[in-house]
Amino acid sequence: MKTIFAMWIGLVIVGFTNSVLADDSANNYAQVSSDGRAAVATVNPYATQIAIDVIARGGNAIDAAIAAAFTLGVVDGHNSGIGGGCFVLVRLADGRIFAIDGREMAPAAASRDMFVVDGKADPELSRTGALAIGIPGSVAAFDKLQKLGGKLTFREVIFPAADLAEKGFVISPALAERISATADNLKKFPASAAIYLDKDNNPRSAFSSLQQKDLAATYRAIAKQGPDYFYRGDFAKKTGRWMAANGGLVTHKDFANYQVKMRKPIVSEFAGYTLYGFPPPSSGGVHVAQILNILEQFDLDNLAPAERYHLIAEAMKFAFADRAHWLGDSDFTKVPLSIADKRYAQTIAKKISLDKTTPNITAGNPDIGIQHVMNKHTTHIAAADMDGNWVAITSTVNTSFGSKVVIPGTGVVLNNQMDDFSAQVGAANAFGLVGSDANAIAPRKRPLSSMSPTLVFKNGEPVMALGAAGGPTIISQVVQTLLYSLNDSMPVEKAMAQARIHQQWNPNLLFVEAAMPADIQQALQKKGHELKIWPSMGASQAIQLRDGKLIPVAEPRVILQNQRKN
Numbered sequence: 001m002k003t004i005f006a007m008w009i010g011l012v013i014v015g016f017t018n019s020v021l022a023d024d025s026a027n028n029y030a031q032v033s034s035d036g037r038a039a040v041a042t043v044n045p046y047a048t049q050i051a052i053d054v055i056a057r058g059g060n061a062i063d064a065a066i067a068a069a070f071t072l073g074v075v076d077g078h079n080s081g082i083g084g085g086c087f088v089l090v091r092l093a094d095g096r097i098f099a100i101d102g103r104e105m106a107p108a109a110a111s112r113d114m115f116v117v118d119g120k121a122d123p124e125l126s127r128t129g130a131l132a133i134g135i136p137g138s139v140a141a142f143d144k145l146q147k148l149g150g151k152l153t154f155r156e157v158i159f160p161a162a163d164l165a166e167k168g169f170v171i172s173p174a175l176a177e178r179i180s181a182t183a184d185n186l187k188k189f190p191a192s193a194a195i196y197l198d199k200d201n202n203p204r205s206a207f208s209s210l211q212q213k214d215l216a217a218t219y220r221a222i223a224k225q226g227p228d229y230f231y232r233g234d235f236a237k238k239t240g241r242w243m244a245a246n247g248g249l250v251t252h253k254d255f256a257n258y259q260v261k262m263r264k265p266i267v268s269e270f271a272g273y274t275l276y277g278f279p280p281p282s283s284g285g286v287h288v289a290q291i292l293n294i295l296e297q298f299d300l301d302n303l304a305p306a307e308r309y310h311l312i313a314e315a316m317k318f319a320f321a322d323r324a325h326w327l328g329d330s331d332f333t334k335v336p337l338s339i340a341d342k343r344y345a346q347t348i349a350k351k352i353s354l355d356k357t358t359p360n361i362t363a364g365n366p367d368i369g370i371q372h373v374m375n376k377h378t379t380h381i382a383a384a385d386m387d388g389n390w391v392a393i394t395s396t397v398n399t400s401f402g403s404k405v406v407i408p409g410t411g412v413v414l415n416n417q418m419d420d421f422s423a424q425v426g427a428a429n430a431f432g433l434v435g436s437d438a439n440a441i442a443p444r445k446r447p448l449s450s451m452s453p454t455l456v457f458k459n460g461e462p463v464m465a466l467g468a469a470g471g472p473t474i475i476s477q478v479v480q481t482l483l484y485s486l487n488d489s490m491p492v493e494k495a496m497a498q499a500r501i502h503q504q505w506n507p508n509l510l511f512v513e514a515a516m517p518a519d520i521q522q523a524l525q526k527k528g529h530e531l532k533i534w535p536s537m538g539a540s541q542a543i544q545l546r547d548g549k550l551i552p553v554a555e556p557r558v559i560l561q562n563q564r565k566n
């Protein structure tokens with residue numbers, strides 16, 4: 001089996017001979033360009049390699065990140081692709097910083113109780129099939145990003161991914177595992193089954209080759225005609241027709257009405273660094289800042305390990321209680337951004353005991369008189385160059401293969417982001433998250449997200465880009481990476497390798513990676529935490545500027561997952 005894995009990586013090498021490839025597999029996920037002036041980290045070696053090739057052809061970090069994103073839609077379509085949405089945080093070489101919101105929008109015909117059947121939210125409707133689908137935003141967001149700071153054309157950054165879709169690629173163990181786990185639902189949609197199942201209707205296996213000619217054609221049409229092909233042209237029309245015939249609400253007009261939004265980043269300070277996070281409709285920026293603000297109220301450097309994990313868990317619990325109550329699309333609901341204010345964190349810190357868990361937490365009142373008050377899904381791409389372009393893109397179709405729907409003839413997996421709305425007060429979404437009216441469904445509203453692309457600055461200069469995949473654990477992963485790398489001065493690769501925890505208030509469980517030492521687990525239980533052990537949690541990607549060099553880091557857990565199948 002070792003040979004087969006070598007072949008998988010080998011095929012990556014053979015396919016892209018014009019690039020320098022490092023000699024170990026981890027370095028295929030996170031690479032530095034041959035001149036050392038740019039770096040990319042993604043969850044897949046094909047995507048990283050195409051991004052690096054784009055840099056070799058004169059592109060910058062922005063071109064590279066977009067090329068990687070289109071490639072991930074080919075090789076990692078269960079996590080992200082143009083049928084989904086994304087948030088982009090970018091710092092341009094001239095110093096300007098933008099937050100580009102490419103989150104899906106609910107169709108105009110969506111309604112608050114559209115998933116409620118006989119008085120109860122039906123999760124099947126919001127997760128699988130036509131009704132689960134929001135209007136995808138990634139194509140529009142990537143186009144906007146390209147225009148803001150790319151050096152190449154949209155066409156030049158899409159074509160390599162189109163070629164790969166046409167020629168085929170070798171299925172990774174991670175993708176094969178997801179195909180197998182989702183096969184029963186994929187079978188319900190013939191165009192999806194035709195891609196991911198073999199001629200006998202069995203899941204395609206790891207290390208077999210997958211060609212996607214329809215997807216290649218869709219990419220090429222976007223490359224040639226621009227986003228109009230997707231939002232006003234054949235793609236929108238085909239999708240509208242399929243929806244009408246299959247009980248969906250999305251129309252071609254919904255596509256024409258899709259809008260990318262430019263948002264104001266959430267800016268906070270931690271351990272002498274300035275953090276830029278993504279604002280609503282993401283909850284990521286607000287809660288990453290909130291949790292770090294709570295943590296810094298304590299003497300972090302002198303806590304015993306179990307006390308520290310306990311504190312992180314408590315801070316997460318308060319933050320997720322606020323998330324469930326306050327957060328939603330800020331175009332539709334007033335989100336109190338003072339949740340990310342240090343004075344609010346001080347009020348929460350006073351409620352936290354280092355000895356035991358706080359029972360019965362409810363959402364706090366962040367209106368403190370401040371003027372401005374008020375298992376892994378998804379993927380994160382980090383790219384940076386020495387000209388000063390830094391990109392953090394988190395992109396998703398939501399749960400594995402999104403709605404499982406591929407509109408015949410397009411090759412594009414469509415999202416099930418409608419499940420990120422609160423279908424009903426108290427009804428949990430696929431991640432167990434509950435919400436309030438703030439995140440109720442409404443026409444053209446964007447569902448609340450946990451995606452947390454983050455840029456870190458020291459003395460005004462960018463030093464890190466990071467983000468993660470994994471539903472609400474995205475927030476926890478980003479917090480922990482920032483805590484260990486910024487407060488504890490660990491190199492980011494070491495920070496990412498620490499055992500992770502996650503507490504999201506509901507369910508009131510402390511998720512702990514199995515790598516956590518047993519004595520710390522026991523100490524946490526003594527403090528009142530109910531532990532749930534997960535084998536491994538999340539998928540983060542980061543780039544750090546260290547000693548004048550760009551250091552890209554891909555998630556060690558994902559690399560291990562692929563290697564374990566050798």
Ligand code: GLY
Nearest residue numbers: 398449450451471
């Ligand atoms: N679909 C997962 C998220 O946006 O948080």
